[in-house]
Amino acid sequence: METEPALIDPQRFPDVRTSDFRAADGTPTYIVPAAKVVEILRYLRDVERFTMLEDVTAIDWYPKEPRFQVVYNLLSIERQKVIRIKVDLPAQNPTIATVTNLWPGANWYEREVFDLFGINFEGHPDLRRIELPEDWDGHPLRRDYPVTGPRRANLPANWIRVEGRSGSPQ
Template sequence: MSLELNEQFQKVINGLTEKFPGDVIDVYQSTGDTFVRVTPGAIHDVCTYLKEEQHFIYLIDVFGTDRFTSEDRFEVVYNILSLRDRLRLFVKVWLPEEDPEIASVTGIWECADWFERQTYDMFGIRFTGHPDFRRIYMPEDFEYFPMRKEFPLLGIPGSIELPSSTPDPE
């Protein structure tokens, strides 16, 4: 991997590729940010290493995307920050369309709790080992995931009872 990284980032990437040689799939830069794609099975160990050894102590966000491809349809992105070194890193994993599932990182960063619940609620990506895994926005019995690309723009008629749009007569 030949990227033009600053010295601090190069140490982080070298440490990752040495510690997880078969799990680091891709490293690239885009719009001034650095991205590392890893295998889904290694996400918990990679995040633990990044927090404990590389001082990425601040999890800014976890979010999902629907790549809408036939293979590895979903993506989970972890936006992390090293306050000490002033570095931002995006760690990504790709997941299959059928049974998208990945280990929770709430044991590493407690703030991942609601991020992971939101990602499940919108995309249907399950986080194993999550301490309170339930829907956060949609009703528990809602069978759909609104941010998936096949979800209709106007929603699914009758799936959720909506309030009346006509004013009450007084």
């Protein structure tokens, strides 16, 4: 898989670079500027025949900068190939264009990333929370969000003292 030619032509898209992070599954991984993501994904879908968007998710590299990475996993059934596209986004107001007009199935994935990471998808038809209640505060999959939840985390350290129970203040 490593010796094959690049799936994204570097002359046509000069600002795309290959990822230097170890891909343990051998998937060719590219880092794409946020402004070009729709153009490149459309090229991959129509020219390179990556017809299926398998997955959209994100990684939070807190406290590093650029903080967020949106990850697209594409599959070509006819070519039996896979590719991964990653987009770096800053910590302040992370925003990226939606790909729902390329794959309608991106809708729920992008809603999930919005819900759990707080990344905005511009042009998304229905950007609401999907897993959590509408009035939830914060975005749980961010690394600085406490695992115990915001309410438990903000309580005084010694608040649980029930008779006969060993409270474990978090």
